[in-house]
Amino acid sequence: MTQGADRSPGRRTVIGAAVLGTAALGVGGATAAPAEADERHGGHGSSYRDLPQPTVIAHRGASGYRPEHTIGSYQLALDMGAHVIEQDLVPTKDGHLVCRHENDITGTTDVAAHPEFASRRTTKSVDGVSLTGWFTEDFTLADLKTLRAKERIPGNRQENTLYDGRWAVPTFEEVLRWAEKEGRRRGRPVWLHVETKHPTYFRGLGLGLEEPLAKLLRRYGRDRQGSPVFLQSFEPTSIQRLAKLVSSPRVVLLSGASTRPWDFVQAGDPRTVADLVKPAGLKWIASFAQGIGPTLDLIIPKDASGKLGTPTTLVRDAHAQDLILHPYTMRNENTFLPADFRRGTDPNAYGDAFGAFKVYFETGIDGIFTDNADTGLLAASDFRG
Ligand code: G3P
Ligand code: CA
DSSP, rough: OOOOOOHHHHHHHHHHHHHHHTTTOOOOOOOOOOOOHHHHHOOOOOGGGSOSSSSSETTTTEEEEEESSSSSHHHHHHHTTSSSSEEEEETTTOEEEEOOHHHOOOTTTGGOGGGGGGOOOOEETTEEEEEEBGGGSSSOHHHHHTSOOOOSOOTOOGGGGTTTSSSOOHHHHHHHHHHHHHHHHHHSSOEEEEEOOOOHHHHHTTSSSSHHHHHHHHHHHHOSSSEEEEESSSHHHHHHHHHHHSSEEEEEEOOOOOOOOHHHHHOOOOOOOHHHHHHHHHHHTTTTEEEEEEEEHHHOOTTTTTTTTOOOOOHHHHHHHOEEEEEEOBOGGGHHHHHHGOOOSOOSSSSSSSHHHHHHHHHTOOOEEESOOHHHHHHHHHHOO
């Protein structure tokens, strides 16, 4: 399975430092701010090149154990020792950035139990998909704060429903303050991995995500190339826009090979993800980003029976462009694992997650998004030996 990718942090750190000083961060022409500003916010002038390898990224917090995108989920992930904590961002009607995977909050909040919001249930097309429910862009932050978060997949994670109603929907600013406080308490920065969700769709509503995100990153000292944050999006133009606003490290997310980013669809750009993972596509991405976040299937495709097949050359090809790889998403439950790592017949029971992590780590990836940061950390530790 091993691709022979160079996992030497030292080698890539040297190359990375050279590149970061020139082209890779040069799209916006932004310059690094004084180191003392970073220190004020607990940044310590850190570099993503110095994160533990493989880096364990807590996907939506510790979402295997708590309702996702809540302070409780982020706190548990941090307490487990996750290297980086992920946020997905969508806007409210009054332009505040809040942490939700979907702008449709039907499945992750108790909005349906609020009769005062019943009339706001509606059907709309988001990135070409028809959805019926309640949407963050139809709620002010004050409205949204009256709701409580709940488990998104209770059928798979019944135990997590114990925590339904315990936390509100956090704003990104609240998360930045939490990260700052936890960073001070721990004496080291709390790394975040922040995704802009549906950026073209929201810009069309007059709710552009990148400008308020950049403003918050500047306010909390996370706008520099050494800041403890990654910015990510499935839409390359969102990453390009961010590159003009801040110097924080950036990652282009890549979905299935046959898909097209929604901004490409809107702009009539015919390229698919299959084009972007070719050397020319990766070279283009490397002109404005420092990494890619591919679906795990782009690293190791599955065969017709759902078992892992032969790794692609993506790790080698991306590293050749000095791009790091943060693929998504590893989960412990059988239903989410490749068929060859499932154990028993209960889809919600845990399978051989350690075995699957090991095979993915052997490809030379730099990090991985996982709902189960504790499992990922043990697997990463085993892998480092
Ligand atoms: O952002 C990495 C991964 O989270 C992408 O998938 O749909 O879970 O945001 P999604
Ligand atoms: Ca995400």
